[in-house]
Amino acid sequence: MKLSTCFSLGLVALVLGMLIVFQFRVTRHIEQGIPSGRVQELALELRQLEKDKAKLEAEASDLSIKLEQVTRGQTEAEKALKDELAKARLLAGLVPVTGPGIEVTLDNPPQQAREGGPVSLYVIRDEDLLRVVNELRGAGAEALSINGQRIVAHSEIRWAAPFINVNLTRVVPPYHILAIGKPDNLKSALEIPGGLVEYLRDLGVQVKIQSYDRLTIPGYSRTMEFRYAKPVVKG
Amino acid sequence: MGIWLAVAGLALGVLLGLNIPLVLPQVYAKYLSVAALAALDSVFGGIRAAMEDQFDNTVFISGFFSNALLAAGLAFIGERLGIDLYLAAVVAFGVRLFQNLAIIRRYLFRKLK
Numbered sequence: 001m002k003l004s005t006c007f008s009l010g011l012v013a014l015v016l017g018m019l020i021v022f023q024f025r026v027t028r029h030i031e032q033g034i035p036s037g038r039v040q041e042l043a044l045e046l047r048q049l050e051k052d053k054a055k056l057e058a059e060a061s062d063l064s065i066k067l068e069q070v071t072r073g074q075t076e077a078e079k080a081l082k083d084e085l086a087k088a089r090l091l092a093g094l095v096p097v098t099g100p101g102i103e104v105t106l107d108n109p110p111q112q113a114r115e116g117g118p119v120s121l122y123v124i125r126d127e128d129l130l131r132v133v134n135e136l137r138g139a140g141a142e143a144l145s146i147n148g149q150r151i152v153a154h155s156e157i158r159w160a161a162p163f164i165n166v167n168l169t170r171v172v173p174p175y176h177i178l179a180i181g182k183p184d185n186l187k188s189a190l191e192i193p194g195g196l197v198e199y200l201r202d203l204g205v206q207v208k209i210q211s212y213d214r215l216t217i218p219g220y221s222r223t224m225e226f227r228y229a230k231p232v233v234k235g
Numbered sequence: 236m237g238i239w240l241a242v243a244g245l246a247l248g249v250l251l252g253l254n255i256p257l258v259l260p261q262v263y264a265k266y267l268s269v270a271a272l273a274a275l276d277s278v279f280g281g282i283r284a285a286m287e288d289q290f291d292n293t294v295f296i297s298g299f300f301s302n303a304l305l306a307a308g309l310a311f312i313g314e315r316l317g318i319d320l321y322l323a324a325v326v327a328f329g330v331r332l333f334q335n336l337a338i339i340r341r342y343l344f345r346k347l348k
Contacts, residue, residue, distance in 0.1 A: 004292050005290070005292050006240055008292050008295060008296045009240050009241055009244065009281075010240055010241070010243070011244070011296075012241075012244070012274075012277070012278060012281070012296070012299050013242070013243075013244025013245040013247075013248060014244045014245070014248040014251070015248065015274065015299070016248060016271075016274050016278055017244065017245040017247065017248020017249040017250075017251070017252060018248040018249075018255075019248075019252075019267065019271040019274055019303075020248075020249070020252075020271055020275075021248070021249050021251075021252030021253055022252050022267060023264070023267050023268050023271045025252070025253075026263075026264045026267060027264065027268075
């Protein structure tokens with residue numbers, strides 16, 4: 001036998017032995033673990049699930065953003081409604097208000113006659129109060145009350161002899177009329193020459209007007225109920 | 236003498252393989268198995284050729300290595316293509332292996348008679 005043949009035979013046998021032993025070892029190793037086909041399957045499944053998970057996570061974050069927007073919108077709407085309600089209550093005169101204004105005090109003429117003057121038998125009537133209130137409103141008063149009764153849109157000032165009813169509540173002299181507005185305007189509207197104060201003083205009524213930087217007018221305390229009036233539904 | 240040389244080489248290879256602490260990753264197990272099969276086929280082909288007195292050293296060596304590499308490469312390509320192409324190698328080499336074995340057996344019987 002030639003030397004090269006011997007050499008090649010030995011080499012081939014060597015490589016073959018190594019290959020076979022390697023294969024044995026690897027096979028034994030595999031049998032302990034998971035078969036490679038199963039591994040591939042599981043890896044594929046894992047990749048698919050990871051993709052699904054990423055997709056779902058994106059969806060979840062998207063939805064949470066939407067939810068946040070919705071709740072934000074809701075709170076905004078709620079806030080707007082509350083603001084609107086507060087504004088409506090303020091305009092309706094249901095809440096106490098404060099601000100600069102004047103106090104007009106009206107009292108019946110004194111029983112004793114002034115020096116040299118005749119005894120006035122005049123008694124302040126509902127019309128006098130109405131005119132004062134009217135004048136004040138005309139001068140831009142934003143809130144009015146008579147003896148603690150807030151004058152609102154449907155308040156009445158009514159003669160119920162021998163008293164005057166305001167908001168169905170009896171008011172007695174002296175009448176304190178509070179008005180919130182620009183004090184100078186309110187005062188000058190009443191004290192204009194030939195105006196209401198002059199007229200009342202001529203009748204013997206004691207009129208006192210005082211300006212305040214800050215006075216508080218209570219809210220309307222009765223319940224308002226519309227039993228007959230219903231809002232018109234459009235469309 | 237040739238038989239004893241082969242056995243000695245085989246024993247040395249087994250010893251080496253057992254003592255190398257390297258364990259191939261499982262991913263390559265398939266390629267290695269096909270390569271081992273191809274190598275085995277080449278060896279039996281060589282034995283047959285030797286019995287027919289047609290043994291050519293170059294053909295034997297090149298066939299051994301190219302068959303092993305080709306089988307492993309085929310398995311690899313099959314893996315990438317999604318076809319179990321190594322099955323083709325297994326079938327082809329297996330069939331040839333058994334054919335070679337049958338021929339070797341017949342030669343042996345003829346010698347013994």
